[in-house]
Amino acid sequence: MKATTTIRGEIEHFIKERGLTINQFARATGINSGTLSSIINGRRPLSVKQLDQITSVMGLEEGHFFERYIEECIFHSTPDWRRLGPFLYRCMELDKLDCLDTAVRMTLDNTTYLPMLYELAETFVQEAKYKAALLLYECVAESEKYQHSERLALCHYRLFKHRIENNHESNGRAIVLFGSYLERLNEADQLDAYVQVINVSLPLDRWDSIRNLAERMGKKARIQYDNGNYLDTDSGKPNQPIIFYVLYSYLVLENYYTQSGDYERALQHVSHYDLPDWIVNPSEEERKIINQFHEWAVANRYLNRLLSGDREVLPEYVEYISKREDEIFTSICNIVLAANRHKIPINHVLERFKDFLVYRSQRNNISTINEQVTLNRYTRLLAELGIYYLNAEQYDRGLAYIVDSFEYSIRIRSDKGMLRCMGLFEQFRSFASPEIQQRYQELINEVQKLSVYAWMPVV
Structure with missing residues (x-):
């Protein structure tokens, strides 16, 4: 059989070789005989479901004809979404990502498909098919003609999140690629994106950028809270209650001043996120957030005093964290840093918390670190x-x-x-x-x- 044989040609060859009639083959595939005849004669397009049925009866591997399907039914025709969408989904199911990428790129000139491709990518994410989703996001981002569209920004946001790994070099590049799109997201996604970018930037020590991001996030979140925008469910909500983004901005700014050695200004920012009086009638979820930030405030007051050289605070700091297991690892990291800076003996602390001097995933009362x-x-x-x-x-x-x-x-x-x-x-x-x-x-x-x-x- 020549490589140039069409799908229809292979079907005809199979029927002839097995001595079958159209009706017999149609019954075996479950396809109406008239429909099958029209497909073979080229008068009717072939759907991916029908292709799967035919492939199965012919005893071939699933997806056997996909490369030729792209050539015959997508490249040399104008496929409608009723055929293209199911084909792309089937490519994802069979992990034939090369076929998926090829098929999508053949259709990108038709911008009417971009919203459907984006929605399909979102579906892939929900089904944890991230590699397939990323291919679609990339294609949509490349083809989006409206450079300030929210869909384009969302594509780049999805790409940013899936580019993040435990690698400082690649994470730095991911931040650069996404940076100009952050402000184009809607308000809900924008706040979550600020948190994501800040968290990825922290290990890179990009403190000037971190400070700028935190200030912008806090300002936007406070405006939304004061205006009651967080109650508007039509425009969507961020992942956390709006007060989280305000308080987190103060926490990040406190970290900025702590690492720069300005402990007085760091403590000023601690007071901003410790039991704030501007929060009105907090819900149960908001109270949980307030309590978590209060715990951090107490611990960080101890920390800033210790880093400034106040040795007397160490016993209180140690006793405080000993009752809060989720805080021990982070606090020990800070205590060792302060001990080296000010020549403080901490053998007793290291012995007491030796089980926490290992790498493990960390979480707190409101999220995973x-x-x-x-x-x-x-x-x-x-x-x-x-x-x-x-x-x-x-x-x-x-x-x-x-x-x-x-x-x-x-x-x-x-x-x-x-x-x-x-x-x-x-x-x-x-x-x-x-x-x-x-x-x-x-x-x-x-x-x-x-x-x-x-x-x-x-x-």
Whole structure:
């Protein structure tokens, strides 16, 4: 059989080879004999359901004819959505993404299909078929002629969310690609997008951008709350009650000033999200959010005092977090950082919370913590633990933590983390055991395989 044989030609060949009549073949496929005759004679288009029925009776693998179906029934004709939509859905079901991509791109000149393609992508997301959905979002985004359309912005938002991974380099690119579309989203999606971009930016230490995003998000959310827009269900609602976005903006701004060492201004922002008096008649869900931010406010007051050098607050801080298991990991990360900065002995704290010095998914009373944030915190925690033990002249223990942090830094493609660990290890290399040196060298070899570090000599 020649590769150029048409689907109709193969059907005719099969019927003739098996000595069947049209009626017999029609009964086997469940297709009306008149309809089947019209299909074979080219007077009637072939639907994907009919193609599946025919393929099954012919004993062929599902999707066997899909490439030729695209050529014959899509490229050389003007398919209507009643045929194109089911075909794309079937491509998704059979994981024939090459066929899906080819078929869609053949129809992109017809902009009337863009709303249907977008809705189909949304359906794919609901069914957790993300790869197929991303192909559709990309095609719609490429073909959307109205550059300020909400649909275009939504496509880029969906693409942004699915591009996020535990990789600083790729996440940085994802933020850049999405940045100009954030303000084009509707108000509900926009607030959620602000949170997403902020959370992805936090591990990248893009603090000026983070501050700007937090200020804009807080302002927009407060305006919506004051105007009662959050009650308008016709325009949609964000994932969280509107007060969350206002309070979260203050929390992010507090973090901005904390990391910059301006603890006085950081504490001012803590007061903004601690039991705010502007919230009127909070619902049960809103009260839950208020209580969670209150807990964070108490913990962060302790933290900012500790980071400013107030050692006396450490026992109170430790006792407070000990009763709130969800807060222990984050707080330990901060305590070790403060201990290294101000030479505070914390062996008793590390021993007490040793079971929390491991990587695991984190959550709080209102949400699950962003995985990229948790991984970045854990990577930094390992480095700070290494520094703590190196300062205590426990070199084996300290260098083991440094190498662990180095491994995680490579995993998440953190340039800053890799350089920090390499610098520390080289500073204390003479104290490293042969086993630790070998592991470090293996990681250096892994770093050299990364294209961005191709220039690096073997240490």
